[in-house]
Amino acid sequence: MHHRPAAISSAEYESFRLFLQEACGILLGNGKEYLVSSRLGNVMKEARVDSLGALTKMISSSVHSRLRVKVIDAMTTNETFWFRDIGHYLLLKETILPDLNRQGGGSIRIWSAACSSGQEPYNISMIAEEYQAFKGVGRAVQIEATDISSKVLDEARAGVYCGLAVERGLTHEQQRRFFIPKDNCLEVRPEIKRRVSFKSLNLTSSYPSMGKFDVIFCRNVLIYFANDLKKTIVERMADALNPGGYLFLGSTESINQLTDRFEMRVGHGGISYRLKS
Ligand SMILES: C[S@@+](CC[C@H](N)C(=O)[O-])C[C@H]1O[C@@H](n2cnc3c(N)ncnc32)[C@H](O)[C@@H]1O
Numbered sequence: 001m002h003h004r005p006a007a008i009s010s011a012e013y014e015s016f017r018l019f020l021q022e023a024c025g026i027l028l029g030n031g032k033e034y035l036v037s038s039r040l041g042n043v044m045k046e047a048r049v050d051s052l053g054a055l056t057k058m059i060s061s062s063v064h065s066r067l068r069v070k071v072i073d074a075m076t077t078n079e080t081f082w083f084r085d086i087g088h089y090l091l092l093k094e095t096i097l098p099d100l101n102r103q104g105g106g107s108i109r110i111w112s113a114a115c116s117s118g119q120e121p122y123n124i125s126m127i128a129e130e131y132q133a134f135k136g137v138g139r140a141v142q143i144e145a146t147d148i149s150s151k152v153l154d155e156a157r158a159g160v161y162c163g164l165a166v167e168r169g170l171t172h173e174q175q176r177r178f179f180i181p182k183d184n185c186l187e188v189r190p191e192i193k194r195r196v197s198f199k200s201l202n203l204t205s206s207y208p209s210m211g212k213f214d215v216i217f218c219r220n221v222l223i224y225f226a227n228d229l230k231k232t233i234v235e236r237m238a239d240a241l242n243p244g245g246y247l248f249l250g251s252t253e254s255i256n257q258l259t260d261r262f263e264m265r266v267g268h269g270g271i272s273y274r275l276k277s
Pocket of ligand 1: 023024025026076077078079080081084113114115116117120146147148149152201202203204218219220221224250
């Protein structure tokens with residue numbers, strides 16, 4: 001018999017909405033019951049739970065932490081592609097890396113703060129590779145890549161991309177230069193992977209253990225959060241930057257009304273926010 005979960009009552013929807021906001025900051029608007037059902041359908045079937053209320057009760061207790069991970073994986077939007085907002089990468093290569101190299105010092109540290117399946121941090125590493133090849137080494141670049149979803153982090157660590165995931169944003173030239181064929185797919189070359197380390201991090205928590213960065217990419221994730229949380233995160237990012245460090249947001253996101261600790265810089269078709277000293 002075809003298994004059909006019960007319709008979602010407004011009380012169930014409300015308690016799930018609260019759970020999601022507390023767990024990962026993501027705000028569900030009104031009337032998104034259909035989205036919730038379609039994203040959680042398989043998880044509920046697997047866990048043999050037939051109502052959203054029962055599921056919310058289970059994942060609110062620590063006994064079901066694996067189920068909780070699956071629900072968060074299913075509810076995050078992981079859309080990404082290669083060289084998204086190319087202006088940011090051009091700014092990195094043409095302005096920011098040269099500046100940081102002139103300043104001198106140890107490794108340059110870059111944080112990809114909602115890295116999804118890895119395209120963003122690997123692109124940063126590709127830019128560093130090109131810059132260093134052109135300039136003859138310079139300061140080493142270390143990239144910390146974090147996300148809340150364990151599913152995309154596994155994909156990112158593997159660094160193997162197939163079908164559409166390869167096509168979206170890469171030229172054939174870039175495919176040859178930065179990847180090696182693996183079965184019918186492409187794997188990121190070891191010299192590109194080497195700069196990147198992945199770990200799980202919830203942006204709603206605080207992150208003093210991440211240390212200080214020269215550049216932070218926090219793109220296309222704040223859009224899912226309430227304004228207060230956006231403000232808190234942007235402040236924490238400012239605290240995590242070295243003096244004069246740079247922050248990138250998604251091209252549809254703006255820092256106005258969140259903080260005045262950055263000054264906006266425009267160039268190469270992209271916008272960066274530089275920490276005021
Ligand atoms: C739309 S993707 C953006 C990926 C990439 N930064 C880009 O711009 O292409 C948003 C990512 O944010 C992650 N995310 C959502 N809530 C989060 C949270 N509270 N902490 C950390 N990452 C989160 C999701 O798992 C998802 O991979």
